[in-house]
Amino acid sequence: MLKGGIAKARFGTMAGLMAAMAVLAVAPAHADWVPPIKGNDTGGIIAYPVAQTADARQIAADHCASYGKVAKFLAVDARYGGYVSFACRWVPYGSAQRPLRTLY
Known part of the structure; x- marks a missing residue:
């Protein structure tokens, strides 16, 4: 039982880390629009x-x-x-x- 709880916690942490990495990977691609x-x-x-x-x-x-x-x-x-x-x-x-x- 304890081993299954640790695996779920590790999966949740990894999923959160992967989501944060995806957001950070896309953030530098955003360029602000400058008026002419x-x-x-x-x-x-x-x-x-x-x-x-x-x-x-x-x-x-x-x-x-x-x-x-x-x-x-x-x-x-x-x-x-x-x-x-x-x-x-x-x-x-x-x-x-x-x-x-x-x-x-």
Whole structure:
């Protein structure tokens, strides 16, 4: 009787261990989805495939305009998984205008 109880306990432990291993084996395969355009009031990034098919300058200008700023492109990583980065500035380079003062 005691021997049968130990075998059942061992089987339950092994089944739990196998289930945990299966979950851990599948977990690294999960990849988070990243939006093609991401940014905030200081700038952002545009996925390179989106920049190839759409007007990246207009996307960046619209994004920065929502904060009352203008877009300045910084870099292009032209490869699969790459991105186009831009900064949102108060005034364009070379402008004689003073930056706008805003209160948040």
